[in-house]
Amino acid sequence: MTKIRLVVVDDHELVRKGILSFLLTEPDIEVVGEGKSGAEAIQLAKKHTPDVVLMDLLMENGNGIEATKVIVDTGLNSRVVILTSYYDEKEVIPALEAGAFSFLLKTSSAAEVVTAIRKAAKGESVIEPKVTNVMVKRLRHHEKKLHDTLTEREMDVLQCISEGMTNAEISEDLFIGIKTVKTHVSNILSKLSVADRTQAAVYANRNSISKPKKD
Amino acid sequence: MTKIRLVVVDDHELVRKGILSFLLTEPDIEVVGEGKSGAEAIQLAKKHTPDVVLMDLLMENGNGIEATKVIVDTGLNSRVVILTSYYDEKEVIPALEAGAFSFLLKTSSAAEVVTAIRKAAKGESVIEPKVTNVMVKRLRHHEKKLHDTLTEREMDVLQCISEGMTNAEISEDLFIGIKTVKTHVSNILSKLSVADRTQAAVYANRNSISKPKKD
DNA sequence: GGTTCTCTCCGTCTGTAGACGGAGAAAAAT
């Protein structure tokens, strides 16, 4: 029986070494590469075509989601197992959409991680209960996010509102009339089911809708 | 020469084991306890009176900041070294205020961590460059946060504003007259140097001022 | 006792916000 070929990617040396020290005692798993960024993950995956890539999501240089997407899309038969610190909704869903095969939290025991690696090699997915909760919640509550129905222009206006701008300021910023701004605002309030611009601003902030800085 | 007595606290087993595997090769450091929550950290510190406590900040049960405060305040001669994943402004300052002795990020190499432990035992503080940057920025930009000048009642009102509530709703919620709410709002806007409630709501959200849920 | 701070409330007044209804032009979808 051939060993499971594994690449470990995490920008925290401590975590990487911790994982490695565990895997040393597992005879059926061989670590063929070790990286500390999304870019390195991609290189290592292409070079070694491992069975499994164990990847952190939040890394300093190039995040794990992009790397996951690339690794999955390039058709290497590598399965990406995400091992991350927090179950942040903003990260979990995109990671799974990017093609992550399993999803673990660092609160998992070492044994669970090892099991997940073996299962991934066999084609079985392992998703943390906390993560599935987030998924279910998303499917139940916000199958489509409210602001997905906003038009481009309405998004522009909402971004301005989220900065605390007045209608007059928005009209100057977007080079349109105040009346037009008011129309957009009314439509936004209606689509987001909120009563006034303040609530719209709160919504925008909570959903990480912010104005991109112009150069 | 006596060994440095150390307690390691982190809710991630993987991280804990990673640290331990490193420290095994350091003959002058002895790990006398291992915990996975703030509460355990306090217990272990009281039981073993270690020279150094290596502590994560973000933990599932009871956070590291509270534990740090208790350990420092109880006058055990234990120095707390924070080892955390992210340099979040919201965490760094309170941790240092709580009496953390050193501050490291998990991106640090194992050697740096070991050095920091030895230095802490000798009474030397080690603060990550990224963290000092945050501190400097804080001292330069917001020596005192704007909302520190708000009175209790004004904070109550600001929290309501940050939820998108209208003056009428706030007056019902706080059992005061609308006119009184308006007075508070005006004072808040003035103190925060913002033009309207929407900007106040944005400020509140950015500074993590949110309304506590009532039971 | 006096001063200062905080919380409470009042009235007036101006400006903005937002609802409602209507409408034209361009682009995209059918």
Added chain:
DNA sequence: ATTTTTCTCCGTCTACAGACGGAGAGAACC
């Protein structure tokens, strides 16, 4: 070729927001 969507603009009207000034009561501080 026709319909639908999107962006733009207009006018009217009501209600809320917020500025400004004033004021009384209680607590805390000196």
